Each structure stands twice: as structure tokens, then as C-alpha cells.
Amino acid sequence: MSSSTGQSQRKYTVLPFGPQHPVLPEPIQLRFTCDEEKVIDVGVNIGYVHRGIERACELNDYRRNVYLCERVCGICNFMHALCYCRAVEEILDLKVPDRARYLRVIWAELNRLESHLLWLGLFADAMGFESLFMQFWRERELVMDMQEKTGGNRVIISTCVVGGVRRDIKGTLADEMEQSMIKLREKVKKLEPVILKDPSFKARAVGKGYLSKDLAIKLGAVGPTARGSGVEKDVRMTGYEAYGELGFEPVVEKDGDCYARALVRFYEVLQSIDLILKALKVLKSMPDGPIKVKPERWPEGEAIARVEQPRGELFYYVKGNGTPYLERVKIRTPTLANIPPLLAMLPGCEIADIPVIVMSIDPCIACTERIEYVRRG
């Protein structure tokens, strides 16, 4: 497919990228209009993996929905459960016990570690740096093991429930987790020179996919994409759960390119480890107490909840009508907010840089697919 440009009569090529592409773990189609090797325009097409989870949430008991919401995204499953539970707890006026608030922070940060280490590996893989990919994924196993030991499963840990959490971290398990996190910090610190100094890593990432601060604010970028462009935007700054007491400050880089976004994620890994260690310290000094409160009525009314996911801001809207079944659950995942900034980053880049720039927003497509239009006629 090609079109002429009028005066110069030069022909542009339209290059389809996806829905199936080696660099994409999930299906999204980007259509690039290219002038030889240079991208001029880009269009997007999503809707390949719509699963109808929002509708399924209306057919389930509101307590069972936690397990369904966890399956919106595998990699940040705890965040989805947490966000849903926070919305329902706001409707029910439930006050979560202190111990549960700290436990929620620990699991949320474990999810962030898991996601960021996976992304750092995949980012290295997208630029052809296979040995760094292997190193990051090997260190990630420590996090997966801790999730299995504390939550009961490697990936979907199912520990968050409406009113608190299901499992406790105490005694030897807390000590073991502390040791594991200190070990992880040492291992990740060893990879810091590669990110900071390696010429091949920098050559593929510095200056690629530039997004200015003004454009990031205008297009509503969230998460590390916004923080990489110098926007101090993080839902954890609102101090939900125990973040306010742990003293949280966002990681911000000003360059706005792929390298800045990689640095934000890398430093967030170290920050998450610190947050987990701080939370564990508080948990150890805290007396044993309840970790769950029981809801006493059916949800009636509506509420929203926001949580900072590894990719950005996650948003849940929940409406109940006084029965066990909810009337509406609306989910907005961060990748949906990050697609317009991605489309602004891509024009002007070379074809060889496309995988790196697309990976730099950490696309999670299956989470994004909340709506599908069917054209009739």
C-alpha cells in the first residue's frame, strides 16, 4: 500500500507492526507510514484480546470478583485486587487493620519488583542485549520465590480480600524475606554500571522516543512514562494504604527519552526494595493483631479507587445496588493512558528503533482491552 505526496511524487510505505510480532508479548497493531527508514505517521489498532471481564464482574458475587479482577493482568495481579478492594471498602466504609495495610504495601511492591525486573529484561531483549536480559530475569527469581512463600503462588498470589488480607508475614518468614531483599539489592546494584555506562545500551536508548514534559502532561501520560519526562506524578504520593507513613518520594528523570524511562524503572526497583524493608521493620515492631475485617452489609452506592501500578495509574469505578451483585465495574489500566504518548513518541524515529520505543512504555495489552467496537454494515 502506498500513496503519493503531490509535488515530490515520493511514495510512502505503510508498514504493519503486529498484531503478532516477536517483540510484542501481546497483540496490538501499529501501522507505520514510512519514508524509507524514517517513520512519518503512526496509527494504532487494539481490540484483539477483549475478554469481557467488566461484564463478568456484574455476574459474580462482589467477594468473588477479587479473584476475577486479579486475572485482568497477571504481572500486577495484586494491584488489581487491591484497587478493587479499596473501591468496595470505600462503599462499605470498612477500615482495614494497620497490619493489613503494611502487608498490602509489601505485596504491592513485590509485584512492582517483579514487573520492573521483567521489563528491564525485556527492554534489553528488544535492543538485542540478551545477556543483560538473562541477568535481570535470574535476579527476578528471588522475587518470585518470595511471592510463592508469602502469598502461596508464584504469580497470582490471591492474598487481597475485601476488608484486609488473607495471609500474614511474621516470624522466620519475615526474617527470610528481609535477607532475600538485601540479597536482591546487592545483585541489582551489580547491574547498575551496565545501565549507567554500557555504550551499547546507551546507543540504543539515549535520545530515542523523546516525549517532552508539556506533551506528557497534555496527553495524560502516567507512571514511569510521565516520570521519565520530568512529571512528578505518582498515586503513591497520596499516601494510600501505608505509603504515607513510610515516607514515599517519586523517582523522576528529566530527559524524556527511552533511557530516562529505563532509569526511572531501575531506580524504582531499588526504591521498592527499600519500601519493603521499611514495611517489614514496622511489621516486626507491631503486635500481632487482626489482618481482616468482615463486611457486614452488601455494597450500595458508588466509589472510585486509584492505585499506582508498575505501569502507572490504575483506576477502578464500582457501583453497587444493595445486593451481592454489583451493577457496574469500570477499569482503566495505565497502558490505555500511555498509548497517546506512544503515538507522539514514534513519528521521526528509525524503523530499527520501533521495538525499543514501543517497549519503553511497557505495553500490557490484555489489560487495556476493556472495550471493543464492532462496525456493522
Place this chain on the structure above:
Amino acid sequence: MPQMLPAIVKNLFSKPFTVKHPYVRRVPFPEHRGFITFDMTKCDFCRDCERFCPPAAIKVDPDAKVITYEPFRCIYCHLCVENCLQRAIKADYNYTAPSYVKEVKYYKPEQQ
């Protein structure tokens, strides 16, 4: 690449981090939520497990005295194990093996 060289040389002489999966089985941690079995001598057919099961993998028929359990529908959340008042559901930390057929398990009191 120069920053990665020490790690690459070290990896050449160190033992592999991975295991040869089908031949060497990775044993899960004791805290892992694995497969469940029903102890029919303790079960009183109260249907609590059926009510709590998020994917509706357990069906209890109190009249026919049969529990139908679909392991391939189960999400291994262990809500049934935690909420069984009779402690009739036993939890194991091992995971189920893959299979070609989506089998369904039936539990009856006389099976014991």
C-alpha cells in the same frame, strides 16, 4: 558490553541456574497452594465450599451425596480449605500434572 564481561566469564564456569524440567521436578515450597482432596468421612454436605468457590469448580449434591470437583476449572485459591468448618478438604503443596483430558472428579461417601 564491557561491563557485562565479568558476568559472562563467571557464567561460563558456574552451574546452570535452571533445572531440566521434565526430568528434574522443581518441588514447590510448603506454603504453595496445590491440589485439594475431599475427606468424605468428615464432609457433612453443608455446601460452604460450593458457595465460596470463585470459578464454581465444586458442586455439592446433598441429596445424592456426591461432590463434583473439576480440577481444570479450579484456580487453587484455597478458599474452600479455609472456610470448611468440618476440615474435610485437604490441601497439598504440589501442583497438578498437565493432562490431555479435562477430567472431573466425583467424591462419594462409600469411596472411603
